[in-house]
Amino acid sequence: MTAVKAGVDGKRKAQITAQDLMDAAVDLLESHRSVSSLSLREIARAVGIAPNTFYRHFRDVDELAVALIDQAGRSLRGVIREARQRLSLERSAIRTSVEAFMEQVESEDRYVHILLREMSIGSEAFREAVERELSFFEDELRDELERITQATGTATLEPALVAKAITRLVFAMGASADGKSEAQRREITEQTIVMTKMIMEGAQSLARKQQA
Amino acid sequence: MTAVKAGVDGKRKAQITAQDLMDAAVDLLESHRSVSSLSLREIARAVGIAPNTFYRHFRDVDELAVALIDQAGRSLRGVIREARQRLSLERSAIRTSVEAFMEQVESEDRYVHILLREMSIGSEAFREAVERELSFFEDELRDELERITQATGTATLEPALVAKAITRLVFAMGASADGKSEAQRREITEQTIVMTKMIMEGAQSLARKQQA
DNA sequence: CGAGTGTCAATACAAATGTATATATGATTG
């Protein structure tokens, strides 16, 4: 939208973008700071612009925070979708998905951490953005569960509820994996996989009992 | 420890206690503000003391935050224990416990909200305090599960993992119940109960399959 | 009674914050 083509000569001042501001904000949140403790000036300082220039890109720090969540969600959903497409050849759908999720959490994409951490904090707009991402997940997962039910013929009790349980649990476990070591994260991943299987198995077992 | 006996005459300035500061802080966190966005002066203003007097009770706002978490955890554990003691006469252990938890979350005790919300945010000491409370929960729940296993003879797969899954899930659901209406909270409670039952059922079902 | 001690307020100050106003620079377009 507001993208500016680089000038003919390469000597340009390197055009600050909204993305630059977001990256700087994420840097500042590296350690366990809350988004709400970020100051406009601090972010501006980090990217090397005058405080007022911030307003060219966002009205608020809050607005930047919402953009952060959107980005985190988008990136996370992309990874999960990709994992799902790899599913057909693989063994366990659960394992593949959970591992994809945790992979995304553990590295490279520091945006996701913020989503996981600040689920219940921040402005109204912020929390709504987080809720939106959770819903996306739940919906996609529910569809997937219903597809499995159709395909395998094994009934699942209340797919929507199962999807919600798994989503919340996986997110919570992901959040707890945050500062941990590689080994610890691997253990958390394995735990999460077993937990997810328990929920799935429980939902199917209850469905069987209910049928009888 | 530092409690001061009231003077002979009742005209005293009403002795500010650490608890007063904590209560004031909780008031300020009413809406979804982060603890890390609280200022020392703000809290002092709320209780009507001079900024410097704050130091008589806490070294930091961080130290106050940790005290907050401890209090929330203590109060929460008390309620769960009480619920557990009522269990023998009741029907479903799961329902009783989850309802007790949600009851505590939804009203009166605004301290618990903070614990639920800021699980992944704040200083090191803060997060450690939260982790401590989670561990307490998991341990007590695991003991309970093992006792059930002993009593009923129905095996449960990995009680520690089940306890962890249930704890994280219930906490996550509790956190999501925060700003909601009475009706919505009731629905969340019901959902949480079913989710918990799924986990239990799944763990038992998997144990049966593994035995075979 | 008088000295000590714990609890508070008053004043002060440097630093940091959000934002208003005005200005400069390079790109775009007539």
Place this chain on the structure above:
DNA sequence: CAATCATATATACATTTGTATTGACACTCG
């Protein structure tokens, strides 16, 4: 080229922040 526009800076100001210093008041104990 001149005008316009988006982008960024500079300066400024009133607030707010954490904390240092100082002193007042009430209570306790010898």
